[in-house]
Amino acid sequence: MCSPRPARTLPRWPSVGPRLASPRVTSAIALSELTTLRLGGPAARMVDATSEGELVSLVQACDARDEPLLVLAGGSNVVVADAGFDGTVVRVATRGVDELERSDGRVWLDVQAGEEWDALVATCVDNGLSGIEALSGIPGSVGATPIQNVGAYGQEVADVIAGVHALDRESGVVHALDVEECLFDYRSSAFKRDPGRWVVLRVSFAFEPGEESEPVRYAELARRLGIDEGERAPLVDVRAAVLELRRAKGMVLDSRDPDTFSAGSFFTNPVLREHAFAELVARARDRLGPDVQPPSWPASHHRYVKTSAAWLIERAGFEKGYGNPDGIAISSKHTLALTNRGNGTTTELVALALEIASGVRDAFGVELVPEPVFAGHSWLP
Ligand SMILES: Cc1cc2nc3c(=O)[nH]c(=O)nc-3n(C[C@H](O)[C@H](O)[C@H](O)COP(=O)(O)OP(=O)(O)OC[C@H]3O[C@@H](n4cnc5c(N)ncnc54)[C@H](O)[C@@H]3O)c2cc1C
Numbered sequence: 468m469c470s471p472r473p474a475r476t477l478p479r480w481p482s483v484g485p486r487l488a489s490p491r492v493t494s495a496i497a498l499s500e501l502t503t504l505r506l507g508g509p510a511a512r513m514v515d516a517t518s519e520g521e522l523v524s525l526v527q528a529c530d531a532r533d534e535p536l537l538v539l540a541g542g543s544n545v546v547v548a549d550a551g552f553d554g555t556v557v558r559v560a561t562r563g564v565d566e567l568e569r570s571d572g573r574v575w576l577d578v579q580a581g582e583e584w585d586a587l588v589a590t591c592v593d594n595g596l597s598g599i600e601a602l603s604g605i606p607g608s609v610g611a612t613p614i615q616n617v618g619a620y621g622q623e624v625a626d627v628i629a630g631v632h633a634l635d636r637e638s639g640v641v642h643a644l645d646v647e648e649c650l651f652d653y654r655s656s657a658f659k660r661d662p663g664r665w666v667v668l669r670v671s672f673a674f675e676p677g678e679e680s681e682p683v684r685y686a687e688l689a690r691r692l693g694i695d696e697g698e699r700a701p702l703v704d705v706r707a708a709v710l711e712l713r714r715a716k717g718m719v720l721d722s723r724d725p726d727t728f729s730a731g732s733f734f735t736n737p738v739l740r741e742h743a744f745a746e747l748v749a750r751a752r753d754r755l756g757p758d759v760q761p762p763s764w765p766a767s768h769h770r771y772v773k774t775s776a777a778w779l780i781e782r783a784g785f786e787k788g789y790g791n792p793d794g795i796a797i798s799s800k801h802t803l804a805l806t807n808r809g810n811g812t813t814t815e816l817v818a819l820a821l822e823i824a825s826g827v828r829d830a831f832g833v834e835l836v837p838e839p840v841f842a843g844h845s846w847l848p
Pocket of ligand 1: 503537538539540541542543544545559580605606607608609610611612614615616617618619665666667668717718719720727729730731732840
């Protein structure tokens, strides 16, 4: 466990995002109003935590009453049941950014869980801090980023996280976990592997100062910037290019664009053992032709490779836009995003997801794993 020195609040780090505007305790509110999929029935009880102490005590009070608890922040990675959530929803509305004193040349920020992630990215880019510029445009809160180790365009939040303060609901104790203890992996962490156990209170980041980005490690982004992979570019240019690429895929929230009414990518990219990937190549060639080569990238574990869920879904016969044009359908811009075009239900969303997963299993023998978290219901029937 790390024990950071006391934080000092600096005026140049104001709270970075807009505040939640809802009442502090609510009951009848439909969770569809608080999720980017615009799906989900009511919560039995809802309460906003506006300080770290309040967040801890609200969660502990729920646990003492043995009441089901849903910790909710931006609602951008959660699929809530049509029947809603029969328990307490605690909304993470904590704010504050402190700079920590360190002498390693990096800038250390301690950020409360309820701060808005993309506002933090914008602030870092404006202040010449590199490391999260390629994570521009991801909706949601700072506190949720360690949960699934958010990543995009060649960067992962784990690259800049120095530690996480989190409440362990099993012991009732707040821990300062260092980065090794967070067990970060592709779309995974100690928090994700033990669902519901940890409540992230604040996240410590260590950023390199400078106007240039970290080396760009994503081919499409490098091409857009007119540089080679591995080169750097001005932070502002990287943020602008990422936002442009993401908008074209419906991956930046936009109330006018139903392609963005999603939970982002619905499935993670499968990570396969080398022999399972060889079987996939054989099945793909049988089905699609002898020259076909499914995409692959090295995975973090030895003898594993990562392949593309979007490639598998498309080759299994599910095209962009597949589904109900007024309800639940695959985004017309991005095969991995399942969207609610207006009149959809969670039941229909899960049915489409299961149809896609079963189509990919039948075609290629690969099991797709959903990325969002399910609340009030489970993924498998
Ligand atoms: C259009 C769009 C694009 C997206 N693009 C990306 C992308 O490029 N890369 C990527 O990785 N993700 C992406 N996502 C997914 C999502 O934005 C991220 O996972 C984000 O970090 C979720 O934050 P949130 O505050 O909305 O979490 P919520 O949806 O509120 O919660 C998600 C889960 O985390 C838990 N949780 C939230 N806060 C805490 C906390 N403080 N402590 C403990 N548990 C907590 C919740 O209980 C829930 O289980 C995208 C989503 C959308 C809608």
